[in-house]
Amino acid sequence: MDNTQSINGETPKKMSKLKQSFADFFLTLYNINKFILRFFREAFVPPFELKEVVRQCYEVGVRSFTLISVTGFIVGVIFTKQSRPSLSQFGAESWLPSLVSIAIMRALAPLVTALIASGKVGSSIGAELGSMRVTEQIDAMEVSGTKPFKYLVCTRVLATTLTIPILSTYTGFVALFGGYLNVTQNEGTTWTTFIQEVFEPLTFTDFVASLIKSIVFGFTIGIVGCYQGYNSSKGTEGVGKAANGAVITAMFLVFIEEVIIVQITGWFR
Secondary structure, three states, X not given: OHHHHHHHHHHHXXXXXXXXXXXXXXXXXHXXXXXXXXXXXXXXXXXXXXXXXXXXXXXXXXXXXXXXXXHHHHHHXXXXXXXXXXXXXXXXXXXXXXXXXXXXXXXXXXXXXXXXXXXXXXXXXXHHHHHHHHOOHHHHHHHOOOOHHHHHHHHHHHHHHHHHHHHXXXXXXXXXXXXXXXXXXXXXXOHHHHHHHHHOOOOHHHHHHHHHHHHHHHHHHHHHHHHHHHOOOOHHHHHHHHHHHHHHHHHHHHHHHHHHHHHHHHOOO
């Protein structure tokens, strides 16, 4: 009898927790959509914070320049080195530059750049806005009559959306340079021949798809970092959760968007 009562008592509790989880999930989706719509509503309406956008572009782009350069170069060298044994089994070492260019320009350059930016830029935005929220700086800006959402959120999202494509293009060329050094060291291929073989298999669709991916990734990193930081709470603990949540969520969404965009662009090839 006691066992039956305990089981019957636990079942409603589990159902209520499940309902609460679903309610929280849909409430979060609603808040995210509301946050994104607010960005589009305020980002392109005067006054424009151009100086702050430029400053954020500097923070996102220039301060990530060294890390992106090293990462892109290493990716190019390692991918070229790891691809050579597979091609050599079929006597197709001459296809190596084409293989490297397709892999880097179509997938690796935008994806690697987005993942690096998610860790560095996303966490920075989440922590910065989170600390401003818990120290009530954002509330003070609202009371003083300024528009903290436009100044803090719109500028950062625009900066990541504009800068990540530039960083992605730069990462691609640095990775190709790393691949060239590896190829010329083993096969003695000249720079002119390497460049010709690199761009021969690429099409206009490849460059457009890479650009679209970079723009989507940049927007995702910016909006996720701003959402996590702008809505953080629970004191200093919330700052850490905002930074951590920005990184994890942005990386997860980047992979999902990569799969979707690859499927869509595959229809046009």
